[in-house]
Amino acid sequence: MNINKVILAGRIARLFDVKYFDDGTACMAVTLATTEAWTDKSGSRRERSDFHRAIFVGRSAEIVQEHAVVGQELYVCGRLIHRAWGEGAQRQFITEVRVDGM
Numbered sequence: 001m002n003i004n005k006v007i008l009a010g011r012i013a014r015l016f017d018v019k020y021f022d023d024g025t026a027c028m029a030v031t032l033a034t035t036e037a038w039t040d041k042s043g044s045r046r047e048r049s050d051f052h053r054a055i056f057v058g059r060s061a062e063i064v065q066e067h068a069v070v071g072q073e074l075y076v077c078g079r080l081i082h083r084a085w086g087e088g089a090q091r092q093f094i095t096e097v098r099v100d101g102m
Contacts (some may be wrong), residue, residue: 028061
């Protein structure tokens with residue numbers, strides 16, 4: 001059995017513009033920030049944020065465009081996808097969450 005499942009709950013850090021595929025399907029990316037907080041050995045409170053790129057396709061992209069604002073909390077479920085582009089030393093990679101539900 002294979003499972004590729006991601007659940008993220010965080011705050012919207014950035015909203016990208018909606019793009020449309022040739023068939024008219026909407027696609028939108030959102031940067032979602034998740035923050036971890038802890039107290040270190042000296043008693044100081046520490047925080048670390050991770051940023052995740054979430055991709056919405058279809059009606060969910062339109063809903064996010066209409067209702068989401070930076071700073072708003074968002075809970076998403078989806079799967080990891082990896083993409084690469086470029087050649088040789090210019091080759092770049094990205095890992096994204098393809099959102100199935102929110």
